[in-house]
Amino acid sequence: MATIKDVAKHAGVSTTTVSHVINKTRFVAEDTKAAVWAAIKELSYSPSAVARSLKVNNTKTIGLLATASGSPYFAEVIQAVEEACYKKGYTLILCNTQNDLEKQQAYLAMLAQKRVDGLLVMCSEYHPPLLSLLENNHAIPMMVMDWNKHSGFTDNIEDNGFHGGYLAARYLIERGHREIATITGQQNEFTGRERHKGFLHALKEANIDILPEWIIEADFQPQEGYDGVMKLMKLKKRPTALFCGGDVIAMGALCAAGDMGFRVPEDISVIGYDNIRHTRFYNPPLTTIQQPKESLAVMALDMLLDRIINKRETSHSIELHPELVERKSVADGPYLKK
């Protein structure tokens, strides 16, 4: 592979001139520039990012310690992170860890060895061993994207999942429902837990009791939504509305309702959470709560770059604001005041 020295020799100039031509850091005469670019082309020279990194002490790379890019929600956030990195001239290194501590350890070590400039963390579950692991690597500028606790050494985002869950329940209540069930995301995940708490709070505030069998603690999988609706719709007392803690759960829920011969929203109303791209094409199009995934990605990266570039050491927290997206999966319930 050609080096900068080869290019300089080929073009009959110094390596410094080659560097100035490539980086546009100084005036260089047009014919010299042309000779350098011709040599670069002829030798298929590509500037070494490694050599550059050694010189400037940064790598223009960001690590993302993620959960699983196969889930539609994470896929959309990761795509937005990648796009934001690209726009700022950074390369993203994606590490899917599937909540496996060994993988988290191994990837963190690799990212540290690769000298990433900063780390985005979206691991879903923040148990003590993971937190110690992150703290042990606090020398790397860090932003946690799905946890609202102030850790002191990282920045973080408050996604207001509690408010989002509250909005979902309020909407169902305002549409005249009181028999409301829920199939939650996993309760050891911050997003799953906060959304569920907000949902319960709205019911309590409206003096609505929820039957214990109407609360199905699940995880963010369509199968869980499917199985959940199968159980709910076989109960003697069926709910008229259902809040699913994630759109992928709602996908399974709609499928089960159809398989059992129930119509959505006529027989049961369904509301989801996340507003993943495909929900517009669900049958019926899903009413859901918008998790601002692009803002999450852009804000997380901006804050991380602020830590990296401005050497900020104090922790900052930023907020996202969920919003209702009305489509066609919720009908008026029996208690609607006209």
Ligand SMILES: Nc1nc2[nH]cnc2c(=O)[nH]1
């Ligand atoms: N694991 C997981 N966590 C989430 N948090 C918000 N949405 C999701 C999802 O679809 N899966």
